[in-house]
Amino acid sequence: MGSDWTGSESPGDDWDRRLEALGRSSFRRRFRLDARHQAYLQRAGLAKVLEHGRRFIRQRLAPASPPDDGRQTPWRGHPIFVAQHATATCCRKCLSEWHQMAAGSALTDAQVDGVLRLIEAWLRRQAAEPAAAGTRQKTLPFFFPDAEI
Numbered sequence: 001m002g003s004d005w006t007g008s009e010s011p012g013d014d015w016d017r018r019l020e021a022l023g024r025s026s027f028r029r030r031f032r033l034d035a036r037h038q039a040y041l042q043r044a045g046l047a048k049v050l051e052h053g054r055r056f057i058r059q060r061l062a063p064a065s066p067p068d069d070g071r072q073t074p075w076r077g078h079p080i081f082v083a084q085h086a087t088a089t090c091c092r093k094c095l096s097e098w099h100q101m102a103a104g105s106a107l108t109d110a111q112v113d114g115v116l117r118l119i120e121a122w123l124r125r126q127a128a129e130p131a132a133a134g135t136r137q138k139t140l141p142f143f144f145p146d147a148e149i
């Protein structure tokens, strides 16, 4: 964890606590990276994946009233999407319910950073675990914004 952390005195502990709380939700706990998502994370690297994450969060989550809120985050296709559902950072409703980031006003830079830190913490944990089985994903489109990676 870097020294550029914003928004909490003890960020490491704070995110650990949040991840633990999320892990007690049977819905949130279902989300795991399968082999394909793991391989992509490995190949692209965490920094690149988080860069995509920042773009997704800014475009789909940060506006005061994102279009189609609640449905703007695909279930799969990028490690960030899976992480967003696992960490309840998928839509403004979940952000409000789980992370006290009120809907109706644009996310601040610090809030965007916070969302990304939580996603990063989740991705780091997932990367340390064996990939989940993911046979159901074979027939689905697999979307990455930068196809060359």
Ligand SMILES: [Zn+2]
Residues within 6 Å of the ligand: 070, 088, 089, 090, 091, 092, 093, 094, 095
């Ligand atoms: Zn949501």
